[in-house]
Amino acid sequence: MQQALPDKNGHFGIFGGRYASETLIPALIDLENAYNEAKYDQAFKDELSFYLHEYSGRETPLYFAKRFTEELGGAKIYLKREDLNHTGAHKINNTLGQALLARRMGKERIMAETGAGQHGVATATVAALFGMECQIFMGEEDIRRQSQNVFRMKILGADVVPVISGTGTLKDAMNEAMRYWVSRVRDTFYVIGSTAGPHPYPMMVRDFQCVIGEETKRQIMEKEGRLPDVLIACVGGGSNSMGLFYPFKDDPGVEMIGVEAAGKGIETGMHAASISAGNIGVLHGNKTYILQDAVGQVKDAFSIAAGLDYPGVGPEHSHFHETGRAEYVAIDDEEAVNALIFLTECEGIIPAMESAHAIAYAMKLAPTLARDKIIVVNLSGRGDKDMGIISERMGFSL
Amino acid sequence: MGRIGKRFDDLKKRGEKALIIYLTAGDPSLEKTYEMILCLDRAGVDIVEIGVPFSDPTADGPIIQAASQRALKGGTSLLDILNLIEEVRKVSEIPIVLFGYYNPVFIYGNEKFAKRAREAGVDGILVVDLPPEESDELRRHTDAEGIDFISLITPTSDDGRIKKISERASGFIYYVSVTGVTGTKKPEIADVRKDMGKIKKITSLPVSVGFGISTPEQAGEVAQYADGVVVGSAIVRLIEENSKKNNLVEKVFSFARELKNFHFK
Numbered sequence: 119m120q121q122a123l124p125d126k127n128g129h130f131g132i133f134g135g136r137y138a139s140e141t142l143i144p145a146l147i148d149l150e151n152a153y154n155e156a157k158y159d160q161a162f163k164d165e166l167s168f169y170l171h172e173y174s175g176r177e178t179p180l181y182f183a184k185r186f187t188e189e190l191g192g193a194k195i196y197l198k199r200e201d202l203n204h205t206g207a208h209k210i211n212n213t214l215g216q217a218l219l220a221r222r223m224g225k226e227r228i229m230a231e232t233g234a235g236q237h238g239v240a241t242a243t244v245a246a247l248f249g250m251e252c253q254i255f256m257g258e259e260d261i262r263r264q265s266q267n268v269f270r271m272k273i274l275g276a277d278v279v280p281v282i283s284g285t286g287t288l289k290d291a292m293n294e295a296m297r298y299w300v301s302r303v304r305d306t307f308y309v310i311g312s313t314a315g316p317h318p319y320p321m322m323v324r325d326f327q328c329v330i331g332e333e334t335k336r337q338i339m340e341k342e343g344r345l346p347d348v349l350i351a352c353v354g355g356g357s358n359s360m361g362l363f364y365p366f367k368d369d370p371g372v373e374m375i376g377v378e379a380a381g382k383g384i385e386t387g388m389h390a391a392s393i394s395a396g397n398i399g400v401l402h403g404n405k406t407y408i409l410q411d412a413v414g415q416v417k418d419a420f421s422i423a424a425g426l427d428y429p430g431v432g433p434e435h436s437h438f439h440e441t442g443r444a445e446y447v448a449i450d451d452e453e454a455v456n457a458l459i460f461l462t463e464c465e466g467i468i469p470a471m472e473s474a475h476a477i478a479y480a481m482k483l484a485p486t487l488a489r490d491k492i493i494v495v496n497l498s499g500r501g502d503k504d505m506g507i508i509s510e511r512m513g514f515s516l
Numbered sequence: 517m518g519r520i521g522k523r524f525d526d527l528k529k530r531g532e533k534a535l536i537i538y539l540t541a542g543d544p545s546l547e548k549t550y551e552m553i554l555c556l557d558r559a560g561v562d563i564v565e566i567g568v569p570f571s572d573p574t575a576d577g578p579i580i581q582a583a584s585q586r587a588l589k590g591g592t593s594l595l596d597i598l599n600l601i602e603e604v605r606k607v608s609e610i611p612i613v614l615f616g617y618y619n620p621v622f623i624y625g626n627e628k629f630a631k632r633a634r635e636a637g638v639d640g641i642l643v644v645d646l647p648p649e650e651s652d653e654l655r656r657h658t659d660a661e662g663i664d665f666i667s668l669i670t671p672t673s674d675d676g677r678i679k680k681i682s683e684r685a686s687g688f689i690y691y692v693s694v695t696g697v698t699g700t701k702k703p704e705i706a707d708v709r710k711d712m713g714k715i716k717k718i719t720s721l722p723v724s725v726g727f728g729i730s731t732p733e734q735a736g737e738v739a740q741y742a743d744g745v746v747v748g749s750a751i752v753r754l755i756e757e758n759s760k761k762n763n764l765v766e767k768v769f770s771f772a773r774e775l776k777n778f779h780f781k
Binding site: 127135136137138139140141142143144145283284289293296297300301302303304399400401402403408410412413414415416 | 570571572573574575576577578581585588593594595617618619620621622623624644645646647649650667668669670671672673674677681692695696697700701
């Protein structure tokens, strides 16, 4: 068994760390200490487990996709149904954890950044649940594209702050959230939605999402009496994939495949594949693979899946890539859309555009494997939010 | 001793405080940045901070964000900035600090950067997102080249951190007078006085105060309690407003003179 990472300064090998301005460092240290205390506190664990179970509806099923498997004619495919969580995606696993931690730390205000709005909705939801004040930073362009989620956040009582700097997408929302946090750091808890940001966020978000992999491990043992051969999950910042992968990291027989967004194609430059096509840099508080130009300016990411539309990736994924523990591949917009439609037709399950990237890769891989092999795909979210984009692509007007 | 240390020594002997002016390199153009640095020197400015534009300036308010975007649109890179400083050094001895974010330096290459910066005549570097926990990978090289590693202390730093930061700092300490980003909030003078007292007990390095100081009156007030005052966004705004006018450089000169005059009081 390898030594547990991150190290005390938040490094995963050469990645991660705490590249943040001094104003935030004391808050990050406080957060780290509070989190380290909470995670060993039975009362905290019980409380989190209560909400995951009673409020979010866990555990989520590990569903054997029989028709999908038969159509592909290869390995058996199980779907981890994170789409059945309250709010429709895995994001709530983490926001419940962080909101409970915020409450424990005596902070009454929470804030978050959001791209497509899923993390924003999950944060606004827990703010409503615990009666906390909530601010969500969202790029102006994303607000335009995701008006339904904006409205959901509003009726949940959150204040949605439009971000006009940069290109008005997730990266800019995160920049603005960090700026705002600097100014309100004494009374505000910043709920980061992915395994990104400065230490301790990549570790903490991972831990809160590990419930996905822990359940999967138990469920597959019950159903198959053995561990799966392959895990597949989409990777934007990387929280759903890390949540699935991490509990299996010391099981050498389990292959892990992270699926990045190739957007309009890696060769077009319009993609979000930080590991597949980026290089090492420092963004939003950690060292990791990022999309950047030759002189270190960060590029805009592009994907049909707004939740993958981020020019960086969680530092632990970079570490898994560097050490070869996980493999990273890329799926383009068209493949993902086709996968969404195919799964919907076979199983009556409409996956989120993000999760459809993982489905698409499973569709490529499964037929190449023997029928006794087992693949688990993380179905991280449901596709209702994407109906506008899909209908537009298929020529329907809603 | 480098140009920065020497400047603070000279000022101390004369009982004066340092006026430090920030400019975003390449806004409106590198040629204008060159002219403005020389005009600041003539105006009696003690140190110039040259902002290296970055795509994601998380510690900056809207004014410097916009300036960075303009500079990047114009194609300004770290290499161009180092070449510019080399040109300045042919005609001026004004101490120069590079101010920016880590990624452009990291991509340039830490060792290569430190060598080139020293050759070009850079005296100090301030990297906003390199706290002491992460700074060794760069300062190993900048120390070797004799470049000062200017470090930030903020209102949220406790005594333990002030000690940790100042033990490893050189040149001067940059005290961020507000919990916020550049050019947005005004510092409370009573807080500055209190915090400066706290910092001065821990370090003997000169301490300069910045973020949110925009008028000669404010600068003068803060200077009573500090060894230096940094004015950034106010100058950058002035540059933005006058960037297309022929008298841009003269306007910057007069504002710097006005600040420096208040400073002497």
